[in-house]
Amino acid sequence: MLLIPCPYCGKRNECEFIYGGPVGAKRPDPNAVNDAEWVEYLTVTPNPQGPVQEKWWHARGCGEWLVIWRDTRTHDIMEAPDDAT
Amino acid sequence: MQKYSVLSLARNAFSGHRNWSPAWRSPPLKNRYDVVVIGAGGHGLATAYYLAKEFGITDVAVLERGWLGGGNIARNTVTIRSNYMRDESIPFYVKSVAMFEGLTHELNFNMMHSKRTMVDVVQTWPKLRELRRRQLVMDIYGSTYEQITSEELRRRIPALTGGGPDARLPVICGMVHTDAGVNRHDAVAWGYARAADARGVEIHQQTAVQSLLRSRHGTIEGVETNRGTIRANKVVVAVSGHTTTLTETAGLKLPLRTMNLTAFVSEPVQPLVDVIVNCPDSGFYFSQSDKGEMVIGGAPDMGQSFRRDIKQHVFEDTVTAMLSLFPSFKKLKLMRQWGGHLDISHDASPIMDQTDIAGLFVTAGWWGGYKAIPAGGLTLAHLVAKGEPHPLMASFTMDRFRHLDFVMEAGTTTAR
Numbered sequence: 001m002l003l004i005p006c007p008y009c010g011k012r013n014e015c016e017f018i019y020g021g022p023v024g025a026k027r028p029d030p031n032a033v034n035d036a037e038w039v040e041y042l043t044v045t046p047n048p049q050g051p052v053q054e055k056w057w058h059a060r061g062c063g064e065w066l067v068i069w070r071d072t073r074t075h076d077i078m079e080a081p082d083d084a085t
Numbered sequence: 086m087q088k089y090s091v092l093s094l095a096r097n098a099f100s101g102h103r104n105w106s107p108a109w110r111s112p113p114l115k116n117r118y119d120v121v122v123i124g125a126g127g128h129g130l131a132t133a134y135y136l137a138k139e140f141g142i143t144d145v146a147v148l149e150r151g152w153l154g155g156g157n158i159a160r161n162t163v164t165i166r167s168n169y170m171r172d173e174s175i176p177f178y179v180k181s182v183a184m185f186e187g188l189t190h191e192l193n194f195n196m197m198h199s200k201r202t203m204v205d206v207v208q209t210w211p212k213l214r215e216l217r218r219r220q221l222v223m224d225i226y227g228s229t230y231e232q233i234t235s236e237e238l239r240r241r242i243p244a245l246t247g248g249g250p251d252a253r254l255p256v257i258c259g260m261v262h263t264d265a266g267v268n269r270h271d272a273v274a275w276g277y278a279r280a281a282d283a284r285g286v287e288i289h290q291q292t293a294v295q296s297l298l299r300s301r302h303g304t305i306e307g308v309e310t311n312r313g314t315i316r317a318n319k320v321v322v323a324v325s326g327h328t329t330t331l332t333e334t335a336g337l338k339l340p341l342r343t344m345n346l347t348a349f350v351s352e353p354v355q356p357l358v359d360v361i362v363n364c365p366d367s368g369f370y371f372s373q374s375d376k377g378e379m380v381i382g383g384a385p386d387m388g389q390s391f392r393r394d395i396k397q398h399v400f401e402d403t404v405t406a407m408l409s410l411f412p413s414f415k416k417l418k419l420m421r422q423w424g425g426h427l428d429i430s431h432d433a434s435p436i437m438d439q440t441d442i443a444g445l446f447v448t449a450g451w452w453g454g455y456k457a458i459p460a461g462g463l464t465l466a467h468l469v470a471k472g473e474p475h476p477l478m479a480s481f482t483m484d485r486f487r488h489l490d491f492v493m494e495a496g497t498t499t500a501r
Binding site for chain 2: 047
């Protein structure tokens with residue numbers, strides 16, 4: 001079980017949150033990339049054995065959206081929002 | 086291959102079971118093969134078997150990091166079914182279910198196949214609409230789905246005592262998929278391994294592939310393992326959750342994310358439920374094994390994961406949902422739990438294709454890949470041998486991403 005650091009509520013149980021998906025690449029200018037690069041932007045997300053950046057929604061809490069770095073091997077949260085306690 | 090039969094059993098019983106020949110060899114590792122298959126799981130072994138049997142390619146090595154059949158083929162709930170949603174998917178799984186039913190005979194290995202029917206417990210009207218839509222598509226391709234009343238449902242599953250009119254989600258009706266069954270996962274791995282070995286395929290356990298090797302021209306050249314370099318012009322990656330870990334060593338990105346899906350097992354009890362029960366609205370499914378254990382599964386962990394454990398709240402959510410429909414299961418003691426990491430593709434359908442790196446083939450994105458082992462192995466072997474996709478799997482190549490022509494299957498599995 002994760003203890004996810006919410007900037008308003010502090011460390012809260014994972015079951016209060018809804019997973020918001022991985023943080024993907026920055027949206028490129030569609031006119032500046034070719035089709036292959038556009039498809040890669042749409043479908044490919046990093047899948048490392050290590051830290052991933054992801055969004056979580058404190059839906060059953062204060063409603064805040066936040067971004068954390070979490071290690072996919074250990075579930076350790078490496079980096080939390082700046083003002084999280 | 087020593088044929089297994091009543092006679093061979095009797096003969097070996099009289100000699101004290103000391104003279105059984107090994108089911109497969111442990112040959113020395115060569116430094117070159119025609120085809121290297123990475124991963125001695127269901128898909129890897131089946132691909133090697135059909136390469137040898139259907140296409141006469143026998144200079145094949147299956148490399149396995151751990152032990153044969155110890156990955157996701159040992160970490161699932163052995164459900165074999167074909168109630169999918171899309172025109173592309175259903176014929177593929179219908180073929181796979183049919184192949185599974187003939188596998189005991191084909192491989193001369195008892196699969197303990199039990200075609201016991203799967204019953205969906207429907208608790209919301211949107212789910213019923215979705216399942217009836219699936220029923221209409223499945224009718225076209227020869228799969229079976231049939232609606233039954235809640236009275237009939239409770240008659241067939243007496244343990245289903247929850248979900249009454251006062252429940253938050255009252256049971257509306259059931260949907261019956263008579264093609265579904267379960268079998269013995271070890272037998273599938275061992276049967277394919279033994280039959281492939283008999284046709285000349287080499288299986289090398291404790292041989293971890295560390296990276297893929299590319300030639301100067303960019304094509305695949307072989308693999309680097311903990312036992313040295315092995316060269317091959319065709320390499321098949323059949324490693325489930327570790328697909329991207331391997332392909333990234335060759336600089337190839339794939340639209341896959343690795344997630345953890347868990348299951349757990351109760352103590353054995355008297356025969357109680359003779360079908361596979363799936364409760365999509367509550368979010369759990371179970372069947373009773375031949376030993377009497379309840380084999381129970383729920384939803385995957387949220388977020389990517391390379392861990393093979395179970396999270397407490399995933400476990401609690403699954404048990405809570407189960408007890409709302411099957412309150413008598415409260416008395417069950419749980420014995421074991423496990424997780425497996427699977428890779429899910431962008432549209433929740435599998436990917437079987439030759440990649441941008443010539444000679445490098447992947448079979449990945451198998452969410453519920455156990456049921457797909459025979460057809461997946463056969464069609465991938467076709468692709469590797471002939472260089473063009475088998476008609477049954479032509480929709481599952483990478484082309485669908487290039488054309489944004491997805492085969493969306495989220496919802497027909499536990500994927501979310």
